[in-house]
Amino acid sequence: MNAIEVNKVRKVYNQRDVALDGVSFTIKEGESVVILGHNGSGKSTLFRTLTGFEEPTEGSVTLLGREVDPGKRRHLRETRKKVGMVFQAFGLVDNVSVFQNVLFGALGQVKFAPATYSLFASEALRTRAMECLDRVGLAHLSERRADRLSGGQKQRIAIARMLMQDPEIILADEPIASLDPKAGREVMDLLADIAAERNITLLMILHQIPIAKKYADRFIALKNGEVFADNNVSVIDEDFETALFGSEGPKDPPADEKPGSMEQEAKSL
Incomplete structure (x- = not known):
């Protein structure tokens, strides 16, 4: 059974700024998957759409067989009951x-x-x-x-x-970006162990390639709002990193893309 289904999701702001452009993928129960991408690739918008903080312009998101519908607050609360969220903040x-x-x-x-x-x-x-x-x-x-x-x-x-x-799904948005390396490894070990022992689906946004390769089975890479690659983490090499991130490599998300505001929205629901 699929825990997460994203079907042709398109998100447009101000009728012209395309953040997501036909994104589709499925994640099976118990999978551990990481979302990768450069700043502005659509990662944050995708996460907000998965969690119901954004409504797609087109397409749909389904978690555990229930469509995520931000317009129906009671329905959204029911959908989120088995979806655990971990934020950077x-x-x-x-x-x-x-x-x-x-x-x-x-x-x-x-x-x-x-x-x-x-x-x-x-x-x-x-x-x-x-x-x-x-x-x-x-x-x-x-x-x-x-x-x-x-x-x-x-x-x-x-x-x-x-x-x-x-939870049956854990959605983690940059869960170790605010931590030192030792604390970050401890948190990632904890998340990975909990997901494995309870067969929880784990979907993370990360920007550290070595961490992604160690703790995920599969990656979905976004570029310019589209799915650039969807594969096993074992295929990630220097050539792929350059193709996805450019010669400078991945960077920390800028302050206006960090998830603190989402956490505040979550408290209000």
């Missing part, structure tokens, strides 16, 4: 505890938001939150305020929060 609430941040991951599963507050959460939710914290190796920090954590710890807490959803 972490998106934690700094002035509350680690435990409370993880409990917030259950917001889509309760009728009333206060049911995820630590004072009112059920024993079942509290137990699950501690299990998720234990899985990322940070149960001992459950009572610490989020703003007292390192960057790597914050991303691991964000992953624990995401695990509260019991």
Whole structure:
């Protein structure tokens, strides 16, 4: 079964700026796939379309058999229940505890938001939150305020929060771009291990080629809003990198393409 289906997606801004031009691909359940591309290639627009923050001008996106329809907010919430998102900007609430941040991951599963507050959460939710914290190796920090954590710890807490959803798909947008190399490897190891042990489909946007080759089975490369290549990561070599990125190679995304704004939108839904 396909976990993700993108069918002839086209996204046009201001009736003339084409960000995506007929993008199509499918990703099977349990696959680990990375999206590659130069700045302006359409990666961020594709991610926003997959997560329902952008509505395609043409075409469709289906996650777990449900079409992503930004125009129907209740339908979109239902679609997202089994889709975990990991952002570069972490998106934690700094002035509350680690435990409370993880409990917030259950917001889509309760009728009333206060049911995820630590004072009112059920024993079942509290137990699950501690299990998720234990899985990322940070149960001992459950009572610490989020703003007292390192960057790597914050991303691991964000992953624990995401695990509260019991996701079937993980969408990760530059999950290690804000981290030092050691913390980045730890986060990637964690994501890869969780996806493998639970057979979760993992789709990531990355710009580090060595990381992509180590942690993904397959890549989809975008160029000028179109699918430039879709293949096993083993075919990536210097010639391919030059063809995709140019002689200067991949660069960090500029500030206006980073996913912090998406995280803010996610909180409002």
